[in-house]
Amino acid sequence: xxxxxxxxxxxxxxxxxxxxxxxxxxxxxxxxxxxxxxxxxxxxxxxxxxxxxxxxxxxxxxxxxxxxxxxxxxxxxxxxxxxxxxxxxxxxxxxxxxxxxxxxxxxxxxxxxxxxxxxxxxxxxxxxxxxxxxxxxxxxxxxxxxxxxxxxxxxxxxxxxxxxxxxxxxxxxxxxxxxxxxxxxxxxxxxxxxxxxxxxxxxxxxxxxxxxxxxxxxxxxxxxxxxxxxxxxxxxxxxxxxxxxxxxxxxxxxxxxxxxxxxxxxxxxxxxxxxxxxxxxxxxxxxxxxxxxxxxxxxxxxxxxxxxxxxxxxxxxxxxxxxxxxxxxxxxxxxxxxxxxxxxxxxxxxxxxxxxxxxxxxxxxx
Amino acid sequence: xxxxxxxxxxxxxxxxxxxxxxxxxxxxxxxxxxxxxxxxxxxxxxxxxxxxxxxxxxxxxxxxxxxxxxxxxxxxxxxxxxxxxxxxxxxxxxxxxxxxxxxxxxxxxxxxxxxxxxxxxxxxxxxxxxxxxxxxxxxxxxxxxxxxxxxxxxxxxxxxxxxxxxxxxxxxxxxxxxxxxxxxxxxxxxxxxxxxxxxxxxxxxxxxxxxxxxxxxxxxxxxxxxxxxxxxxxxxxxxxxxxxxxxxxxxxxxxxxxxxxxxxxxxxxxxxxxxxxxxxxxxxxxxxxxxxxx
Numbered sequence: 001x002x003x004x005x006x007x008x009x010x011x012x013x014x015x016x017x018x019x020x021x022x023x024x025x026x027x028x029x030x031x032x033x034x035x036x037x038x039x040x041x042x043x044x045x046x047x048x049x050x051x052x053x054x055x056x057x058x059x060x061x062x063x064x065x066x067x068x069x070x071x072x073x074x075x076x077x078x079x080x081x082x083x084x085x086x087x088x089x090x091x092x093x094x095x096x097x098x099x100x101x102x103x104x105x106x107x108x109x110x111x112x113x114x115x116x117x118x119x120x121x122x123x124x125x126x127x128x129x130x131x132x133x134x135x136x137x138x139x140x141x142x143x144x145x146x147x148x149x150x151x152x153x154x155x156x157x158x159x160x161x162x163x164x165x166x167x168x169x170x171x172x173x174x175x176x177x178x179x180x181x182x183x184x185x186x187x188x189x190x191x192x193x194x195x196x197x198x199x200x201x202x203x204x205x206x207x208x209x210x211x212x213x214x215x216x217x218x219x220x221x222x223x224x225x226x227x228x229x230x231x232x233x234x235x236x237x238x239x240x241x242x243x244x245x246x247x248x249x250x251x252x253x254x255x256x257x258x259x260x261x262x263x264x265x266x267x268x269x270x271x272x273x274x275x276x277x278x279x280x281x282x283x284x285x286x287x288x289x290x291x292x293x294x295x296x297x298x299x300x301x302x303x304x305x306x307x308x309x310x311x312x313x314x315x316x317x318x319x320x321x322x323x324x325x326x327x328x329x330x331x332x333x334x335x336x337x338x339x340x341x342x343x344x345x346x347x348x349x350x351x352x353x354x355x356x357x358x359x360x361x362x363x364x365x366x
Numbered sequence: 367x368x369x370x371x372x373x374x375x376x377x378x379x380x381x382x383x384x385x386x387x388x389x390x391x392x393x394x395x396x397x398x399x400x401x402x403x404x405x406x407x408x409x410x411x412x413x414x415x416x417x418x419x420x421x422x423x424x425x426x427x428x429x430x431x432x433x434x435x436x437x438x439x440x441x442x443x444x445x446x447x448x449x450x451x452x453x454x455x456x457x458x459x460x461x462x463x464x465x466x467x468x469x470x471x472x473x474x475x476x477x478x479x480x481x482x483x484x485x486x487x488x489x490x491x492x493x494x495x496x497x498x499x500x501x502x503x504x505x506x507x508x509x510x511x512x513x514x515x516x517x518x519x520x521x522x523x524x525x526x527x528x529x530x531x532x533x534x535x536x537x538x539x540x541x542x543x544x545x546x547x548x549x550x551x552x553x554x555x556x557x558x559x560x561x562x563x564x565x566x567x568x569x570x571x572x573x574x575x576x577x578x579x580x581x582x583x584x585x586x587x588x589x590x591x592x593x594x595x596x597x598x599x600x601x602x603x604x605x606x607x608x609x610x611x612x613x614x615x616x617x618x619x620x621x622x623x624x625x626x627x628x629x630x631x632x633x634x635x636x637x638x639x640x641x642x643x644x645x646x647x648x649x650x651x652x653x654x655x656x657x658x659x660x
Contacts, residue, residue: 077458079465133641137648139457140401140599144591148641156634160627227658276465283462324477331473337466341459342451 007360019212038197043190051189053305055261058196060297062254063274064281065207065290066247071279072288073211074243075223076134077143080150081278083130084123084248086270087153088255090162091119093172093265096179098165109180112260120252126153127248128241135237138226150272159267171266179260186260199257203250208290210246219243223288273330280337286347295348303336304329371501373621374614379507380576381613382514387569387586388593388605389521390562396538396600397558400449401457404464405566406587407471412437412567413574413583414479417486426490433567441563445556453555468587476581483580490575510572517568518606521561525602530557538600585633589616592640598653607651612636 007026012018022028042054063085070076095115105111130149134142163171179186186192210216218239221229230236259265277300285296308325315322340347387409394402412433419429448467452460491505525531536544537554545551566587573583593612597604620632649655 071458077461130641133645137644140461141595141644141648143401143461144595145641145644147588147591148637151634151637152641156631273469276469279462280466287458327473327476329473330469331477334466334469334471334473338448338463338470341455341463341466342448345455345459 005357005360008364039194043193048189051193052261053301055189055192055196057297057301058193058200059254059258059261060278060281060301061200061294062196062203062257063251064278064285064293064297065203066250066254067278068282068287068290068293069207069219069250070243070247072282072292073216073223074219074240075226076131076240076243077139077279078146078247078275079143079279080130080146080148080153080272080275081247081251082270082272082274083150083153084127084251085255085258085274086158086267087126087248088119088123088252089259089265089270090158090172090255091122091252092116092256093174093259094162094165095119096174097172106180109182109184112179112181112186116253116256119256120249123252123255124245124249127244127251131241131244131248134240134244147272150275154267154270154272158270163267171264173264174259174262192260195260196257199253203253204290204294207246207250211290215239215242277333280333282347283337284340284347286349289347289349291352292347292349295352299348300333300336304332307332368500369621373617375501375503376507377614377617378610379503379511379613380617381610382511382518383569383572383609384586384589384593384613385606385609386514386517387566388590388597388609389518389602390565390569391590391594392597392600392602392605393534393565394558394562395594396602397534398449398453398555399460400452400464401461401599402464402562403461403591404468404471404587405562405590406584407468407475408437408441408563408566409570409573409586410475410581410584411440411471411570412563413570413579414475416567416571417484417574417579418479420486420490421484426486430568430571433571434564437563437567438560441560442556444563445559449559450552450555472581472584481581483578484574485578486575504576506572506576510576513568513572517565521565522602534558589636592636595640595650596643598650600654601650601652604650604652615639 006012006023010024017023022031043051046054063081066084067078067081070078070081092112092115095118096111099111099115101111105114127149130145130153133145137145176187177185181195184191186195211219218229218234221232221234222236222239226236255270258269262269281296281300282293283296284299285294286292307329311321311325311328321328344350387405390408391402391405394400415436416426416429416433419432420426424432444467448463449460452463491509494505495502496505496508523531525535533544533549534554534557536547536549537551541551544554569586570579570583573579573586577583589612593608594605595608596611597606597608616632616636619635623631623635
């Protein structure tokens with residue numbers, strides 16, 4: 001999926017313009033409008049329930065962004081990304097709870113922001129560790145090693161060892177008030193929403209910029225054909241590992257962000273299902289497209305919420321449905337992936353691209 | 367010494383079941399090139415179907431037969447509805463369809479049968495252990511092993527001596543050549559899925575007899591992956607050997623390492639082993655090495 005066609009009469013005169021952030025004034029206006037809606041409109045219009053749905057969307061975007069980078073742009077299929085989310089979440093939690101912070105830091109509310117950064121770096125390094133086999137293997141074999149990352153990290157290291165730190169047993173609970181950025185205590189859905197927005201915008205911008213650079217072009221070359229990329233003089237191993245680092249980094253931020261929404265974190269928050277869910281999100285949204293990540297996240301979260309809403313009225317006549325909703329959700333997710341792969345293999349982003357081109361080229365679409 | 371011998375035999379017995387399920391996996395991969403991640407859920411379906419029949423009072427062997435028949439039908443349906451349209455698509459697409467299938471199957475199984483552990487009641491095999499010389503083996507393990515071996519032999523004979531089996535071998539070897547001598551590839555794909563579903567069902571039923579049946583039996587489907595990687599993705603003898611090795615490895619880790627690393631060593635060890643093994647021998651013991659050109 002290449003770039004969108006520009007409307008009639010708009011054209012670029014330099015290479016620089018061709019790669020600009022805002023291709024036309026109209027696009028810039030659209031983005032400003034989008035920001036206004038995101039920062040002002042949604043918090044004003046939506047109630048607490050829909051804000052929390054938005055937060056879930058944001059979390060999914062953050063998680064799927066790393067997966068998109070690895071699968072969609074570097075061609076390294078990963079089925080264990082939840083492990084890195086878990087590493088991020090646990091690093092952040094442990095730092096907040098166990099690290100002897102000077103009082104000064106706590107008063108200024110620096111503990112959580114610093115822990116997010118630390119979590120991101122730790123998750124990135126952990127991801128590189130499990131990305132090392134990518135130097136030697138690829139395709140299906142790499143999928144297996146990333147699965148090993150999931151089982152080793154979440155089911156073994158975190159469940160058996162990390163969870164025992166501090167003698168709390170299975171879950172770490174975060175006392176209210178510990179999650180604090182500067183003077184703001186993150187305690188309501190709305191505050192989480194704003195934090196989510198800032199993180200999503202920062203990271204999406206960072207990834208898009210990275211993809212416009214030498215690094216991004218190298219990744220795309222590796223995705224398209226790693227042998228030719230090597231022939232062209234790209235250090236394949238180095239760039240692959242860097243992709244793993246960035247993906248793990250984003251995953252770490254996502255995990256560290258999500259602890260603000262959880263009263264207690266436990267390994268059950270990062271199951272293998274979640275890794276597959278993230279891959280499903282980018283497949284439904286469109287592989288190799290940042291738009292796709294966001295569309296996929298919105299689609300999956302909102303469809304699941306709507307499914308839940310549809311189930312609740314039915315539940316009065318079939319109480320079993322409500323209890324088994326989780327299973328219905330699983331089956332629906334599976335069917336959705338199959339259906340998208342069979343009927344819409346380019347994902348939602350492709351339809352978006354088509355629609356945009358239709359309007360840009362209207363009325364002379366030849 | 368006793369512990370060593372016991373662990374070894376238990377490992378081999380359980381490994382027989384792994385080998386059986388891995389055989390189904392390798393078959394699908396060899397014939398149609400599909401890397402199947404839904405194997406665990408296929409074992410679950412087979413196991414639950416035979417358990418349902420058994421609890422309705424059908425004799426065990428007959429209920430196993432019913433589960434084979436249903437597995438056969440489901441296998442053909444799955445191939446026809448989903449996989450048939452994806453021939454020639456990229457690897458990731460096909461893998462993710464099987465992941466989607468695994469969720470669909472799992473959700474359906476949980477919806478129909480619930481998540482509580484169920485047992486075959488009355489027990490199919492007596493709890494009295496069998497003594498073979500110095501060895502003491504649970505009867506379940508012994509029979510599972512015997513059944514797995516019988517089925518393995520049946521499958522191998524099927525491939526070697528029947529017309530259909532030969533057609534499948536031909537397709538696995540060279541699809542174009544097979545098509546040109548009149549082998550129907552669509553038939554072969556469907557047959558591969560049907561056989562894999564049946565093998566998985568038997569494996570699941572046997573495992574369900576050992577520890578009771580719940581959703582975690584589907585974990586076996588993931589365990590198949592280290593097995594086939596170890597043996598080489600497209601090697602039937604490799605699958606059998608890999609199954610035995612992984613079974614033994616798992617039981618040894620459970621018996622000896624559990625003291626030092628309490629908890630889930632037994633579950634994680636095959637995967638950790640596989641990740642390391644891949645670094646040194648990515649094509650497994652008897653797998654074909656793929657040579658890539660630009």
